Amino acid sequence: AWLEGGAAPAVDAELAFRPMMLANPLDEAALPAMPREDYAAEVKWDGARIEAAAGDGGRRVFSRSGDDIGAAFPDLLEAMDWRGCIDGEVLVTRGDEVAPFSDLQTRLNRKKPTRKLLADLPAIIMVYDLLHDGEADLRALPWHARRAALEAWMERHNPARLRLSPVLDGGWDALAARRDAARGAEEEGVMIKRRDAPYLAGRPAGQWFKWKRAPLTADCVLMYAQRGHGRRSSFYSDFTFGVWADGPDGPYLAPVGKAYSGFTDAEMARLDKWVRAHLTERFGPVRGVTPELVFEVAFDALAPSPRRKSGVAMRFPRIARIRWDKPAAEADRLDALRALAGI
DSSP: OTTTTOOOOOOOSSOOOOOOBOOEEOOGGGGGGSOGGGEEEEEEESSEEEEEEEETTEEEEEETTSOBOGGGOHHHHHHOOSOEEEEEEEEEEETTEEOOHHHHHTTTTOSSOOHHHHHHSOEEEEEEEEEEETTEEOTTSOHHHHHHHHHHHHHHHOOTTEEEOOBOOSOHHHHHHHHHHTTTTTEEEEEEEETTOOOOSBOOTTTEEEEEOOOEEEEEEEEEEEEOSGGGTTSEEEEEEEEEEEETTEEEEEEEEEEOOSSOHHHHHHHHHHHHHTEEEEETTEEEEOTTOEEEEEESEEEEOTTSTTSEEEESOEEEEEETTSOGGGSOBHHHHHHHHTO
16 A cells, blocks of 8 residues: 555654564475465575664664674665665675675674774675665565565665665476575575565464575584583583595594584483593593594585685584494595585
């Protein structure tokens, strides 16, 4: 109604956080019953979901939990010379290219980023949705109307450091191919949104879906263990693992990730017992173990990591299986892991 000239409801003067709308995992078995024309598809970027609001009262950047993280992104705040509230993904760039999530992590939670960091990794927002245009609250409008308003808003303001996240064409098969091919493109997969869906707080059923690519897996050797937190504080439950790499003195284990999920309580108790029987070195709270136990590790992507001896780090690693039966010598190699991840 507002787009057709109706009265625009007023937004609160305070720059408050608007609870975000979240997606549910897509059940691929349901796709045949989902008419493609009823749904929009967008890129699911591999960044940090944010909400940015600007008005007479100031400028704010909020995390998905509602924390004000603007201090970490002064370059975004400086560029927000518009009025309204947008939903999007904060990313950092190197030149004209979107940089990996590992680069974004160097800026997250920084209260005062250095000038060098701001210059090397400038932040942008990939915009998904327009929640308020000035004082007009658009959240009750269907997605297709909000998208039209967002495109007009972007053209009208031409806002610095904001990019419009593209809407994807093609049927379900084409979108599946795009999702699977995007592993090295700083994308996590595809978002599926009902075209008639209003913007609702929380995770309403049947409205938005996240269609992530299938995880990669690799066999890794346990290298270090650390006690957990809370109810896990008496157990070794945080595990660092590596794969084999070639060095001047022969093969060695190069760390590629750390995980603390993917196993049951019974498995955790057995792992704790194994770690205590195989302790070697001590590094503060971290304990080295004899390199004998193999984990099958699932992960979403592999990113460059200059801080690691391997030069890479797994994105969202979790333990898929504990390979009690597999010799450590048969774990994966670094060159094969890099080839699997396409880097």
